[in-house]
Amino acid sequence: MKPPPFEYCAPGTLEEAVALLAADPGARPIAGGQSLMPVLNFRLASPSMLVDLRRVPGLNGITTGADGVRLGANVRWRDIEDDAPLASAHPLLRAAVAHVAHYQIRNRGTVGGSLAHADPAAELPGIAVTCGAQIAVVGASGGRTIPAAEFFTGPLTTALRGEEIITELRLPPWPAPRRWGFEEFSRRQGDFALAGIALFYDEDAQGHAANARIGVIGACSRPHRLASVEGALNGRVIDDETIAAAASAARAAVDPPQDLHAPADYRRALVGTLTERALRAAAARRGG
Amino acid sequence: MPVGFTVNGKPVTVEVEPRTSLADCLRDKLRLTGTHLGCEHGVCGACTVIVDGAAVRSCLLLAVQAEGSDIVTVEGLSQEEGLTPLQTAFRKHHALQCGFCTPGMLTTAHALLSEEPNADEERIRSVLSGNLCRCTGYIPIVEAVLEARAAYRKADKP
Numbered sequence: 001m002k003p004p005p006f007e008y009c010a011p012g013t014l015e016e017a018v019a020l021l022a023a024d025p026g027a028r029p030i031a032g033g034q035s036l037m038p039v040l041n042f043r044l045a046s047p048s049m050l051v052d053l054r055r056v057p058g059l060n061g062i063t064t065g066a067d068g069v070r071l072g073a074n075v076r077w078r079d080i081e082d083d084a085p086l087a088s089a090h091p092l093l094r095a096a097v098a099h100v101a102h103y104q105i106r107n108r109g110t111v112g113g114s115l116a117h118a119d120p121a122a123e124l125p126g127i128a129v130t131c132g133a134q135i136a137v138v139g140a141s142g143g144r145t146i147p148a149a150e151f152f153t154g155p156l157t158t159a160l161r162g163e164e165i166i167t168e169l170r171l172p173p174w175p176a177p178r179r180w181g182f183e184e185f186s187r188r189q190g191d192f193a194l195a196g197i198a199l200f201y202d203e204d205a206q207g208h209a210a211n212a213r214i215g216v217i218g219a220c221s222r223p224h225r226l227a228s229v230e231g232a233l234n235g236r237v238i239d240d241e242t243i244a245a246a247a248s249a250a251r252a253a254v255d256p257p258q259d260l261h262a263p264a265d266y267r268r269a270l271v272g273t274l275t276e277r278a279l280r281a282a283a284a285r286r287g288g
Numbered sequence: 289m290p291v292g293f294t295v296n297g298k299p300v301t302v303e304v305e306p307r308t309s310l311a312d313c314l315r316d317k318l319r320l321t322g323t324h325l326g327c328e329h330g331v332c333g334a335c336t337v338i339v340d341g342a343a344v345r346s347c348l349l350l351a352v353q354a355e356g357s358d359i360v361t362v363e364g365l366s367q368e369e370g371l372t373p374l375q376t377a378f379r380k381h382h383a384l385q386c387g388f389c390t391p392g393m394l395t396t397a398h399a400l401l402s403e404e405p406n407a408d409e410e411r412i413r414s415v416l417s418g419n420l421c422r423c424t425g426y427i428p429i430v431e432a433v434l435e436a437r438a439a440y441r442k443a444d445k446p
Contacts, residue, residue: 008306102418
């Protein structure tokens with residue numbers, strides 16, 4: 001359980017970091033290392049060089065404003081936990097992040113690392129996709145933003161080019177009265193979820209759901225939205241009948257993997273149950 | 289490559305390969321073998337040390353990444369005059385048996401209570417869920433941490 005040998009450097013600027021990655025196709029960035037280090041210890045990856053982003057300035061900010069929430073790539077889980085304005089600026093994000101790993105890992109793990117690692121069961125990629133977030137990256141030819149829906153292309157696979165570095169996650173504004181729910185299930189606290197559901201909707205003057213969004217993690221090869229469930233919610237009052245129809249649509253909409261941890265049917269059933277729980281929590285919750 | 293940091297209040301410089309974890313550096317280079325290595329992939333919590341005030345898994349941190357940091361290991365917790373109140377509570381409640389997980393339990397609980405001396409049982413259980421114990425079970429460990437809170441509250445007062 002020791003990583004293969006690699007070179008290491010900790011550049012002081014983003015430009016330097018990108019140049020180092022561009023110069024060596026085997027080089028990989030590292031931030032908190034809480035996903036990459038296990039991969040290295042298991043020798044599932046053998047990068048020629050690690051480019052540590054810890055000295056790169058400007059990646060640590062959390063800002064909330066009229067244009068939404070911006071999380072710098074080096075923001076840690078515990079920073080999100082400790083940031084009081086986020087509780088009302090993005091309650092769904094806070095609730096989801098509360099499920100990430102354990103105390104010690106939360107002290108190191110970062111926003112950028114979670115997005116780049118792209119585990120299908122990870123919470124933050126699920127929130128990014130559900131909310132329609134943008135992921136800002138910088139590469140050799142400058143910066144670009146990638147919609148979260150296009151960023152995650154498969155298990156541990158993203159649209160990032162080799163030399164590109166994630167700088168920021170941008171979540172759209174969150175209206176205060178919005179109703180939301182986040183539910184996941186894992187066998188032990190802090191484990192990766194066997195399945196998870198993030199959802200929210202607004203309500204029109206008549207109390208009908210509008211702008212419904214629902215995303216799945218865990219029971220999928222990458223986080224994705226469930227359009228048929230969104231269709232079953234929009235324009236309806238969220239009552240028992242709507243919730244049952246949504247849960248049924250959610251079960252039909254997923255194609256879960258079968259592995260050591262759970263059979264596909266079990267994960268499919270979980271998606272239905274978690275959809276129901278998340279909708280009940282949303283309907284019972286008043287605003288943020 | 290050389291890396292410098294402070295361990296238990298003492299500045300040190302060591303020569304390590306970039307791939308050396310902080311855990312291996314502490315154990316093999318600095319002979320601080322109180323930090324235990326269990327799973328080596330961030331699951332068991334035995335290797336927990338405190339880096340700049342925050343409990344982290346030293347198997348998931350490269351020694352070179354800790355450059356300039358202030359590190360506290362389990363050896364740094366005990367005092368000249370004897371056991372700390374947290375360690376005393378562990379002994380009193382039989383919160384250890386084989387002792388393998390104990391360094392990680394102590395460093396984690398110390399970091400938690402230093403920041404949150406009023407942590408309730410639910411919070412303590414949630415935090416300790418990142419540390420595996422295969423002997424005593426968790427009830428005596430949680431009892432010990434609950435009892436040690438009083439000492440951290442006193443230490444908080446000016």
